Amino acid sequence: MTPAIEVHGLKKEFLLNTSGASSFKTMFLWRKTATHTHLEVLRGLDFTIPKGECAAVIGRNGAGKSTLLSLLARVYKPTKGEIKIHGRMAPLLELGAGFHPDLTGRENVFFNGIILGLTRAEMRARLDQIVQFAELEKHIDAPVRTYSSGMMARLGFSVAVHVDAEVLLVDEVLAVGDFEFERKCYAKIDEFRSAGGTILFVSHQMDAVRRVADRCLWLHKGLIRDDGPPEAIIREYELADAAPGVEPS
Amino acid sequence: MREELKELWRFRELLFTMVQRDLRIRYKNSVLGFFWSLLNPLITVIVMTLVFKSFLGNNTPNYSAYILASYLPYMFFQLCLLDSAQSILTNLPIIRKIYLPREVFPISSVISNFVHQCLALVVFFLYLLVVYAFDRRVFPLQAGAVLLPVLLLINLMLTMGLSFIVSALNTFYEDVKYIVSVLLYLMFFLCPIMYFSEAVYQKSMEKGGTMLYTLYHLNPVAMLSVAYRKLLLAPQPVEFRGKTYDPLPLDWGLLGVTALTSFLLLVGGYALFNRLKWRFVERP
Numbered sequence: 001m002t003p004a005i006e007v008h009g010l011k012k013e014f015l016l017n018t019s020g021a022s023s024f025k026t027m028f029l030w031r032k033t034a035t036h037t038h039l040e041v042l043r044g045l046d047f048t049i050p051k052g053e054c055a056a057v058i059g060r061n062g063a064g065k066s067t068l069l070s071l072l073a074r075v076y077k078p079t080k081g082e083i084k085i086h087g088r089m090a091p092l093l094e095l096g097a098g099f100h101p102d103l104t105g106r107e108n109v110f111f112n113g114i115i116l117g118l119t120r121a122e123m124r125a126r127l128d129q130i131v132q133f134a135e136l137e138k139h140i141d142a143p144v145r146t147y148s149s150g151m152m153a154r155l156g157f158s159v160a161v162h163v164d165a166e167v168l169l170v171d172e173v174l175a176v177g178d179f180e181f182e183r184k185c186y187a188k189i190d191e192f193r194s195a196g197g198t199i200l201f202v203s204h205q206m207d208a209v210r211r212v213a214d215r216c217l218w219l220h221k222g223l224i225r226d227d228g229p230p231e232a233i234i235r236e237y238e239l240a241d242a243a244p245g246v247e248p249s
Numbered sequence: 250m251r252e253e254l255k256e257l258w259r260f261r262e263l264l265f266t267m268v269q270r271d272l273r274i275r276y277k278n279s280v281l282g283f284f285w286s287l288l289n290p291l292i293t294v295i296v297m298t299l300v301f302k303s304f305l306g307n308n309t310p311n312y313s314a315y316i317l318a319s320y321l322p323y324m325f326f327q328l329c330l331l332d333s334a335q336s337i338l339t340n341l342p343i344i345r346k347i348y349l350p351r352e353v354f355p356i357s358s359v360i361s362n363f364v365h366q367c368l369a370l371v372v373f374f375l376y377l378l379v380v381y382a383f384d385r386r387v388f389p390l391q392a393g394a395v396l397l398p399v400l401l402l403i404n405l406m407l408t409m410g411l412s413f414i415v416s417a418l419n420t421f422y423e424d425v426k427y428i429v430s431v432l433l434y435l436m437f438f439l440c441p442i443m444y445f446s447e448a449v450y451q452k453s454m455e456k457g458g459t460m461l462y463t464l465y466h467l468n469p470v471a472m473l474s475v476a477y478r479k480l481l482l483a484p485q486p487v488e489f490r491g492k493t494y495d496p497l498p499l500d501w502g503l504l505g506v507t508a509l510t511s512f513l514l515l516v517g518g519y520a521l522f523n524r525l526k527w528r529f530v531e532r533p
Contacts, residue, residue, distance in 0.1 A: 074348035
């Protein structure tokens with residue numbers, strides 16, 4: 001079993017500004033000094049996702065799911081601990097993030113692919129394929145600001161699955177297109193997995209978790225509360241959710 | 250720093266594409282396109298020449314070329330700092346969602362401004378040719394122009410280093426860009442754009458030595474303005490308080506000091522940027 005994602009002792013703290021002293025002006029005028037409180041979002045995670053596995057991360061709001069994904073995507077730097085990702089990683093933290101509204105769809109696809117680590121030549125070779133998958137042949141030369149959110153989402157997804165990533169990080173974004181496109185997305189994900197790709201995704205939709213995941217991580221208040229087959233974890237999670245008075249120790 | 254440079258090299262394709270994109274967006278919705286970036290210095294120079302020639306009675310031949318030679322690099326410096334001050338903040342939505350070395354943003358704004366600077370210099374030489382056609386007193390090409398790449402390199406190091414510092418700090422304190430624009434305004438007068446550095450020399454001698462003159466040239470932006478002028482254009486006798494003085498040669502030692510300062514600023518600025526860059530997304 002070769003690991004695709006390795007996480008050891010991962011901790012993440014954020015500083016919260018509680019005084020409102022965010023500029024020199026407020027600091028000088030009101031003699032405020034910036035006071036910060038530490039917010040511990042992740043309190044020590046350890047897990048390994050083997051190559052080819054599809055893992056879902058579930059949990060209540062504020063459990064640290066998105067922070068975890070952002071850390072894996074290297075948007076944040078861990079406060080402590082380490083993360084190893086083997087192979088090219090494509091994050092889908094928000095569809096269409098990094099699209100510039102004034103550029104055309106084509107220019108944006110090109111640019112996005114290069115951010116994800118492809119060369120210009122490689123990008124030119126697969127532009128048509130990406131556009132075709134997103135079903136945007138007619139609009140691809142219009143500026144992205146004229147796109148609907150669904151069109152933007154389709155284009156973003158299409159880029160992410162066409163860059164030959166080995167690890168895909170997805171944050172609650174599959175439920176954006178219409179039914180037909182959703183079906184296509186799932187088909188593409190299955191194809192991606194049968195080619196040996198690894199997926200880590202965050203979702204609040206238990207149906208989606210049941211449908212694609214073969215492992216489920218339950219994140220609670222910055223710690224992994226449970227880890228195992230989706231069906232069992234979801235049942236437990238929903239039980240705990242229905243009785244919010246029962247807080248875990 | 251070695252790791253960071255390696256990472257940056259890995260993303261060179263991205264950098265190239267970003268510069269391309271930057272140049273394309275900048276004038277995408279404007280009819281005159283690239284000419285906008287020339288219009289600004291041209292109008293400034295026309296107005297300045299008019300004022301100096303007509304109102305202040307300055308008779309230096311081809312005075313506008315001397316203004317332009319110093320003003321173009323100054324404008325490059327100014328635009329780079331103002332652009333890169335905003336570069337991290339405007340791209341924060343991207344930085345929050347996807348990994349890429351943060352320094353590509355200030356670097357690409359400096360490079361795309363540099364491309365403009367080079368195009369502007371081409372126009373500058375064309376302008377000298379046109380002037381030469383009418384006025385044979387000023388030959389358009391000097392031997393010193395061979396060293397233009399060296400000047401551009403020093404200029405690039407200086408600007409890049411300061412851009413790193415400004416863009417990193419402005420991400421945490423947006424006051425920085427206002428402070429920078431005030432300082433840039435003052436800097437304009439501390440550079441020999443509307444006057445000649447020989448005037449500074451005379452004033453310095455009146456004060457009893459070359460100290461003021463040396464101090465003046467320790468400002469790397471002023472030193473570069475002097476160097477551009479002296480290397481690209483023929484030396485001119487300078488009028489100062491009614492008397493005419495011989496032009497001074499370029500002080501290589503002081504230019505060397507500027508080169509060193511610029512290099513140190515580049516290394517220091519990049520180090521500071523790297524220290525702060527992971528906190529951009531989580532600024533409180």
